[in-house]
Every structure is written in C-alpha cells, then in structure tokens.
Amino acid sequence: xxxxxxxxxxxxxxxxxxxxxxxxxxxxxxxxxxxxxxxxxxxxxxxxxxxxxxxxxxxxxxxxxxxxxxxxxxxxxxxxxxxxxxxxxxxxxxxxxxxxxxxxxxxxxxxxxxxxxxxxxxxxxxxxxxxxxxxxxxxxxxxxxxxxxxxxxxxxxxxxxxxxxxxxxxxxxxxxxxxxxxxxxxxxxxxxxxxxxxxxxxxxxxxxxxxxxxxxxxxxxxxxxxxxxxxxxxxxxxxxxxxxxxxxxxxxxxxxxxxxxxxxxxxxxxxxxxxxxxxxxxxxxxxxxxxxxxxxxxxxxxxxxxxxxxxxxxxxxxxxxxxxxxxxxxxxxxxxxxxxxxxxxxxxxxxxxxxxxxxxxxxxxxxxxxxxxxxxxxxxxxxxxxxxxxxxxxxxxxxxxxxxxxxxxxxxx
Numbered sequence: 481x482x483x484x485x486x487x488x489x490x491x492x493x494x495x496x497x498x499x500x501x502x503x504x505x506x507x508x509x510x511x512x513x514x515x516x517x518x519x520x521x522x523x524x525x526x527x528x529x530x531x532x533x534x535x536x537x538x539x540x541x542x543x544x545x546x547x548x549x550x551x552x553x554x555x556x557x558x559x560x561x562x563x564x565x566x567x568x569x570x571x572x573x574x575x576x577x578x579x580x581x582x583x584x585x586x587x588x589x590x591x592x593x594x595x596x597x598x599x600x601x602x603x604x605x606x607x608x609x610x611x612x613x614x615x616x617x618x619x620x621x622x623x624x625x626x627x628x629x630x631x632x633x634x635x636x637x638x639x640x641x642x643x644x645x646x647x648x649x650x651x652x653x654x655x656x657x658x659x660x661x662x663x664x665x666x667x668x669x670x671x672x673x674x675x676x677x678x679x680x681x682x683x684x685x686x687x688x689x690x691x692x693x694x695x696x697x698x699x700x701x702x703x704x705x706x707x708x709x710x711x712x713x714x715x716x717x718x719x720x721x722x723x724x725x726x727x728x729x730x731x732x733x734x735x736x737x738x739x740x741x742x743x744x745x746x747x748x749x750x751x752x753x754x755x756x757x758x759x760x761x762x763x764x765x766x767x768x769x770x771x772x773x774x775x776x777x778x779x780x781x782x783x784x785x786x787x788x789x790x791x792x793x794x795x796x797x798x799x800x801x802x803x804x805x806x807x808x809x810x811x812x813x814x815x816x817x818x819x820x821x822x823x824x825x826x827x828x829x830x831x832x833x834x835x836x837x838x839x840x841x842x843x844x845x846x847x848x849x850x851x852x853x854x855x856x857x858x859x860x861x862x863x864x865x866x867x868x869x870x871x872x873x874x875x876x877x878x879x880x881x882x883x884x885x886x887x888x889x890x891x892x893x
Contacts, residue, residue, distance in 0.1 A: 524610035528596035639670035672850030679820025702728035704766035713845025743774030743785035752801035778804030820844035
C-alpha cells in the first residue's frame, strides 16, 4: 500500500512538472511574438503612410495636368503596387482609394484610405495590416473680385518713402521699421528700404491660417562688393516657423560672386530646408536686383526656393517636406520679420550688447528690400513672372479666374 502511494505521488509530480514546463514554454514564446507583432504593426503603419503621401501627390499632379476630372469623377484609385523590402522584412501596398464625399459648386471633398501589410522575411503567414486616412478639399477656379489679388495675405510695397512704419496694402495692419541704421532709398518699383542690420516687424499674425500652402516673394538688392563681402541675411520669416534667407558673397570687386538662397520650415514633424545658388564671374551683379521666392506645399509635401537675376536667368530647387497637420496649423500665426530676425534677449551682463550685436548682424540682410508679398497658395510660373513685373498683386479683376486650390483638412496615420 505504501509503495502504491509513493508511485502515485511520483506520477503526479511528473505530470505537474510536464504541464508547468509546457505553460512556461508557451508564455516564453508568446513574449517575442507580441514584440514581433508590434514591430510589424509599426512597419505596416509607416508603409501605409508612405503610400498615402505618394497618392496625394499623384492626385494633385493628375488634377493639375487635367488627366483626372476632379469635378465629374466620384472615385480615385492609385495603384501603389508591388512589395517593398526594408531590412529584415517586407511589405505590400495593397491599395489607395479615394471617394468623393462632398460635391458642391464651391468645393469637392475627397476621403483617401491607404491599406498596407507587413510580414517577416520568408514568413508570409505572420503579418500585420494598417490603414492610413486623409481628407483633401479641392476648390475650383474662382472669379476675382477686387483690384488686389484675392489670395494675397500681405503686400508691403514699401512706397511710403518716409516715416518709421509701412502699410500692408491688403488692409490688415501696419508694420514697424525697427532700429536706427535703415534708410528709405530707390526701390525696384517706387521706393524700398536699405535694411543695413535692421528689421521690419509685422505683428498681425498673417499666417495663422495658411499652413497648407503658401508662397512668399520679394525683391532684394544685396550690398555685396569691394575686396571681400559676405552676408548671410534674413529676408522674411515667421519667428521660428518658416524663413527665406539670402547669402551674398563677393571677392575682389566682383571677380567671383555667389548668391545662395535658402527656404526652410520648422514643422512639428521635422525641419525641412532647400537651397539653390549660382556663381558669377567678373560681374557686379550682386549689387543689382534679384527676385526671390519661397513656397511650401503641405498637400504634396514639398518646399521650393528660387531666384531670378537681372539677366532673366532663374535658379531653383525643391525638396520633400512634412505634409500639413493640425499641429502645424496651430503652430503658425506668429509675428513676421522682414530684413532681420526677432531680436534675442541675452538678459544682463558685461557681454550682452556685444552678443546681441553679433547675433543680429549675422541674421540680418544687408541691402535693399522691396515689394514683399505673401500668398495663401502656390503661384505658377506665369504668375511669378507677373509678380516680377509688379502686375500680379494688382490684377484679380472681376471675371478673371484664380487657379484651383488644394487643402488638406485631415491626416490620420
């Protein structure tokens, strides 16, 4: 009897140990599997977001090129297609579809959905799927209604010729001309301001609603000459949100000259900047006028910069940038500075004035500024030429249509 009890107890112990080991083994295997699923889900989300971004750009280009009838069509399909391999896994863009959800005379609204899946290399049975969504509003061409361009948010023609303020011709306010070294001089059209390490301060929050697309233009005349001249200046920008800068370099009275233009945006999703430049030989061109342009397209996810010299030659460049988001729209709407950056506060101390002077000097444009304009959309090549000729800001007459406008209203990765 005693032996029987011992045998039973040993048998039960063996069974208990086997069950415990199996449970522990299953739990141990589940941990790495959960981590793998989380990784795959993250990768699927990135792939779906990428597909959505590419599809929005394709939609934008197709409508602009008139290969897609945005007014009459009710759906849109982008074939993202083939599998994508990254590191130790692979994914597939299953589809990107859009449905027209609202159709009125004033606008059409399109809801995009991008589907993607991600799976381990050599293991197509273990995968995760994800859908990213976005909504875009397309406004048809509109009739102009005034003698100012309907999409102008700011226009400083700087034609006052005297005083310490300059008026925004769109009627939104007056900007202060700060500092004591600037001067009214002959401009590209009428008068302009020789900034000379000073700045114009506009406090009217011009860009609080232009996060999706905008264009800024200006005429600049750098003061670059002599034996050696180097200037890296702030042309126009909104605090730390976006900035158009110019760098003018000249050696030996124009033996070699270089103009470099840079446009940047500090989006909550990351900073993007783009630059373009050209070198001139045996020329005093850096003491003449340049038409400079910076633009941000939050729908297609692009920023661009360009400048045109007195010979009519244009040098431009563009780069990818974060698309519009609610966070970016909320961030916009701060003060605008022209000719120089916001003056930093170094507090008190022995070197305060020296530091302030150095920082302001390094961030200020040294030269003449004129005809600064800010538009609530992208300008095409013909419009930029009109702006150069000082025509575009004053058109917009009744009966003349404005270009089609795209605005991203939501983005859900």
